[in-house]
Amino acid sequence: SQTIHQWPATLVQPVGSPLSLECTVEGTSNPNLYWYRQAAGRGLQLLFYSVGIGQISSEVPQNLSASRPQDRQFILSSKKLLLSDSGFYLCAWSGQGRVDGGTEAFFGQGTRLTVV
Amino acid sequence: AQSVTQPDIHITVSEGASLELRCNYSYGATPYLFWYVQSPGQGLQLLLKYFSGDTLVQGIKGFEAEFKRSQSSFNLRKPSVHWSDAAEYFCAVRGGSYIPTFGRGTSLIVHP
Numbered sequence: 001s002q003t004i005h006q007w008p009a010t011l012v013q014p015v016g017s018p019l020s021l022e023c024t025v026e027g028t029s030n031p032n033l034y035w036y037r038q039a040a041g042r043g044l045q046l047l048f049y050s051v052g053i054g055q056i057s058s059e060v061p062q063n064l065s066a067s068r069p070q071d072r073q074f075i076l077s078s079k080k081l082l083l084s085d086s087g088f089y090l091c092a093w094s095g096q097g098r099v100d101g102g103t104e105a106f107f108g109q110g111t112r113l114t115v116v
Numbered sequence: 117a118q119s120v121t122q123p124d125i126h127i128t129v130s131e132g133a134s135l136e137l138r139c140n141y142s143y144g145a146t147p148y149l150f151w152y153v154q155s156p157g158q159g160l161q162l163l164l165k166y167f168s169g170d171t172l173v174q175g176i177k178g179f180e181a182e183f184k185r186s187q188s189s190f191n192l193r194k195p196s197v198h199w200s201d202a203a204e205y206f207c208a209v210r211g212g213s214y215i216p217t218f219g220r221g222t223s224l225i226v227h228p
Binding site for chain 2: 036
């Protein structure tokens with residue numbers, strides 16, 4: 001079966017420090033991968049998505065970047081964190097869309113990032 | 117373009133009472149629809165999904181949802197709420213794009 005791993009679970013980082021959050025998926029190949037950010041009371045904001053290795057699309061301009069060095073690995077990074085980068089970050093994957101039906105997204109357990 | 121509206125930010129119910137969480141979507145054709153639940157500090161778990169066919173879909177934990185094309189709605193229901201159902205609930209839509217769009221969520225509070 002497919003599983004998704006996201007780490008770390010919590011992270012406290014000073015302003016100006018770098019960031020690297022990692023997400024890996026097991027049990028599937030060529031998934032679509034997503035990074036979402038969740039702020040309190042504001043739902044899920046899509047940050048990046050990827051349909052394949054090295055293919056990254058950004059939904060909003062920001063202080064963050066994403067990379068997909070391997071088929072099932074998705075990394076969220078920042079060179080210098082801002083206070084406004086604090087939030088709950090969620091990685092998700094879905095299968096490619098199929099003619100016989102859409103596929104749901106499966107989520108990791110999230111990373112609580114606090115920038116101090 | 118696709119979009120989702122969850123008009124209720126908070127819903128408070130008593131344990132044992134029935135529940136309905138509202139979800140309205142915008143998409144030109146019949147989309148794929150989902151409901152997720154999120155416990156505090158956790159990721160999202162899929163409750164149920166609608167792709168086609170029977171408009172009343174059953175999910176996990178005793179939840180169901182009904183797709184109503186005429187109202188562009190996909191409301192989530194449960195006949196009797198348990199205290200453990202207290203969580204954040206998200207409706208999501210996926211139309212022509214493979215990228216799901218999520219509503220802002222509804223926080224469910226359950227009183228004993």
